[in-house]
Amino acid sequence: MNNVVEYEAGVLVDLVASGDSTRINMFMDSMGMPYDVQDKLISELMALDSINQDQVAEILENNTMHSLSSHLTF
Incomplete structure (x- = not known):
């Protein structure tokens, strides 16, 4: 898992705990996440x-392109 996914997961945990669905969607928009993926993740x-x-990091990796960079080797 990469640092970006860990950061995004941490922010999403805080936003979900606050119960502010608008801020959750705004954060996912800033991540460049398509609306259909946002709905599925929420x-x-x-x-x-x-x-x-x-848990959130695992869900993010399973539903977004973040996992690609974790599997690349040089």
Whole structure:
């Protein structure tokens, strides 16, 4: 997992805990995330019983292109 995903996951955990859906969408917009992916991620995040950074990072990697850079080797 890369530092960008860890940062984004941390911010999303805080935003979900605050319950401010507008700020969640605005942050995902700033990430360059398409709206259909945003909706899917928000649904997955809200379905969690308890939310933590590791769970959110895993969800992000499974649903976005972030995981690509983690698998590249030079």
